[in-house]
Amino acid sequence: MIVFADGSPPMTPAGLLPAEQMILEKMSANPAVFRFASPSSLRFELRMRANILESAAALAQSGAQFSTFANSTCNPAYWTRSPKGAFELRPDVTPADAIRDIFRNGSLYSFECATAMVIVLYRAVIETLGDAVFNDRFANLVLYDWHYDRDLNLRRIDPASVLPGDVVYFSNPDVNPLTPWWIGENAVDMGNGLYFGHGVGVVPGDEIIRALNRNRVPFSTVSASLSDNVIAPDFRVMESWVNGYGMPQAASLGLPLSRTLMTVRIGEATELRFLPVAF
Incomplete structure (x- = not known):
């Protein structure tokens, strides 16, 4: 169920992209309460969730392969690979261009599934807010496991209110120790x-x-x-960035989210320990 603080009537699917319509339908039918300041705030979340789905589909078609950290590969024109298998942004390229290169030249890349989820979310931010915001907010990127820039604002979500665009985890508790990368699968809910x-x-x-x-x-x-x-990212926080970059007026914020949230922050990067490295 969707509730607007400004008293607006329910949003209709008119003018929305097909993916946005699908997400709106599932949000409206969910028994959880999703609170928004106004329809414009809901539209922002729908657009970003749709961009997460599009980015996930694009990565699936990019040619990027799975590998363990020890065998990870990247395009040296954009990234420097560390001895532990992390990708560190070169100082002479922009973060947005480096993320896009993964989708354009996927055959040069291989990494595990946690890193893939972060890459998908980064691209969705670029597609939603543009290069200028991303380059400012996400400088000095490092791609490695669930390490990510704190501006991604990932939060733990109540599983009862999962929506397309959320990142879920399939657990394999009895994984064979000979293939430990099959301990689970991080995945984007595509609907x-x-x-x-x-x-x-x-x-x-x-x-x-x-x-x-x-x-x-x-x-x-x-x-x-x-x-x-x-x-999932904290969509309200990202929406609040809009005004500072000369973008269209953002809706007023400040309402409590209806979903359960949790995060752990460590310096400039954040780790989500509850999601193990997986396939």
Whole structure:
């Protein structure tokens, strides 16, 4: 259910992109209460969520491959690879151009699924707010596991109110120790039962579970499953950046979110410890 603080009537799908219409429909039908200052604030979240879905689909088609940290690869024209397998932004390129290169020259890249989720979210920010905002807010990028710039403002979400564009986690508790990267799968909820997982593509959730179950300890009877770990950017915070960059007037903010939120911050980067490194 959607509630507007300014008393606006329910939003209609007129003028929305198909992905935005799908997200609006699921948000409206969800029993959780989603509170917005005004319809313009809702439109901002719908647009960014749609850009997360589009970015996930684009990464699936980019040619970028899965690899462990030890075997990760990147385009040296944009990134410097550290000994531990992290990608560090070169000082002579912009953050937005470097993120876009992953989608343009995907065959030069390989990384694990947590890094893939961060890359998807970064591109969605670029597509929603533009290069100038991203380059200012996300300077000195490092791509590695769940390390990310604090301006991404990731929050833990109540699994009862998951929406397309949220990042979920499929857990494999009985993973075979010979293939520890199959401990789970970070994935973008694409809506209608589909998920994007780096290395498996955009597939139904059951297909991800089957892939994980093929990599359990012998004779295990504990199936992989979709966990309660769900994260998403804080859309209200990102919407609040709009005015500072000469962009259209943002809606007034300050309402409490209706979903349960949690984050852990460490210096300039943030780690979400509850999501293990996975396929």
